[in-house]
Amino acid sequence: MKHDVEELLKTHGVKPTPQRMVIAEFLLDTHSHPTADDVFQAVKDKLPVSLSRATVYNTLNALVAKGVIQEVTTEAGRVRYDANMSDHHHFVDIETGTVIDIPAETLNQIKLELGDQYKVRSFHVTIFGEVVSGKSKE
Amino acid sequence: MKHDVEELLKTHGVKPTPQRMVIAEFLLDTHSHPTADDVFQAVKDKLPVSLSRATVYNTLNALVAKGVIQEVTTEAGRVRYDANMSDHHHFVDIETGTVIDIPAETLNQIKLELGDQYKVRSFHVTIFGEVVSGKSKE
DNA sequence: TCTGTATTTAGAATAGTTCTAAACGTGGAC
DNA sequence: GTCCACGTTTAGAACTATTCTAAATACAGA
Numbered sequence: 001m002k003h004d005v006e007e008l009l010k011t012h013g014v015k016p017t018p019q020r021m022v023i024a025e026f027l028l029d030t031h032s033h034p035t036a037d038d039v040f041q042a043v044k045d046k047l048p049v050s051l052s053r054a055t056v057y058n059t060l061n062a063l064v065a066k067g068v069i070q071e072v073t074t075e076a077g078r079v080r081y082d083a084n085m086s087d088h089h090h091f092v093d094i095e096t097g098t099v100i101d102i103p104a105e106t107l108n109q110i111k112l113e114l115g116d117q118y119k120v121r122s123f124h125v126t127i128f129g130e131v132v133s134g135k136s137k138e
Numbered sequence: 139m140k141h142d143v144e145e146l147l148k149t150h151g152v153k154p155t156p157q158r159m160v161i162a163e164f165l166l167d168t169h170s171h172p173t174a175d176d177v178f179q180a181v182k183d184k185l186p187v188s189l190s191r192a193t194v195y196n197t198l199n200a201l202v203a204k205g206v207i208q209e210v211t212t213e214a215g216r217v218r219y220d221a222n223m224s225d226h227h228h229f230v231d232i233e234t235g236t237v238i239d240i241p242a243e244t245l246n247q248i249k250l251e252l253g254d255q256y257k258v259r260s261f262h263v264t265i266f267g268e269v270v271s272g273k274s275k276e
Numbered sequence: 277t278c279t280g281t282a283t284t285t286a287g288a289a290t291a292g293t294t295c296t297a298a299a300c301g302t303g304g305a306c
Numbered sequence: 307g308t309c310c311a312c313g314t315t316t317a318g319a320a321c322t323a324t325t326c327t328a329a330a331t332a333c334a335g336a
Binding site for chain 1: 282283284285286287292293
Binding site: 277278279280281282283284285286287288289290291292293294295296297298299300301302303304305306 | 307308309310311312313314315316317318319320321322323324325326327328329330331332333334335336
């Protein structure tokens with residue numbers, strides 16, 4: 001077994017049901033940053049019972065809430081999921097939409113000069129946090 | 139007139155209709171990073187005729203395509219619009235969802251240490267570009 | 277075994293956005 | 307000035323992604 005999915009779920013406080021196991025296993029095995037529907041299509045035949053989309057969404061939301069996976073939003077109107085929880089950023093191929101993980105060290109080392117493999121068209125930094133003092137700029 | 143909206147649209151190749159004028163004017167006047175529906179609500183009574191949501195979406199998409207405004211996606215499932223085209227990033231208040239512009243210089247100068255006004259919880263860099271060589275990591 | 281609670285299911289509902297077809301407006305050609 | 311062609315706008319239908327609902331199911335613990 002490549003990943004001990006059952007153990008991973010337990011240690012994050014998620015009860016390991018068959019549905020959750022196959023979903024988590026699929027996410028851990030891919031680097032493709034799938035959408036909810038990608039996940040549904042990929043795992044729906046791996047269970048002896050039929051699988052509901054609601055279960056896929058419930059599971060993905062639970063896994064995000066418990067810190068097992070994270071959401072990635074690179075395009076409007078759809079959420080992608082990523083089981084890589086190491087410190088990394090994303091490179092989006094603007095021709096294909098492919099999302100590629102960029103380790104944080106790489107980014108630090110070369111200061112957004114990613115070498116000739118990646119031609120950077122634009123990049124955007126989004127920071128999440130809390131505004132402490134007043135002085136709201138709206 | 140605070141902005142010469144008509145001139146701005148013309149120089150970007152967008153024919154300045156009344157609908158497009160009020161939408162562009164509203165966007166230029168705010169720093170609130172409104173959604174399409176925010177825009178619709180804000181301008182629908184500023185025209186002598188009724189305004190269709192389709193026109194709002196058409197206009198926003200046209201303005202993005204012509205480089206008059208840009209899309210901002212900080213949360214899943216909805217797009218925000220920003221007429222500030224200077225080089226900047228975004229700070230998202232995780233309690234309120236408020237989006238605040240951070241000038242690129244600020245970010246460069248202080249290397250993500252934004253001072254005590256902003257408590258940084260996490261940040262994410264998304265890079266858009268093209269993968270040039272092979273060696274796809276999927 | 278019983279029972280309470282969490283989970284899953286199918287399908288309805290909702291939200292955001294795009295599409296469609298008809299009506300409208302407007303800038304040249306005459 | 308009139309007409310026409312074409313781009314724009316409109317209302318509402320359609321579509322896509324996601325959440326909600328209510329009923330069925332599974333399962334841990336008494």
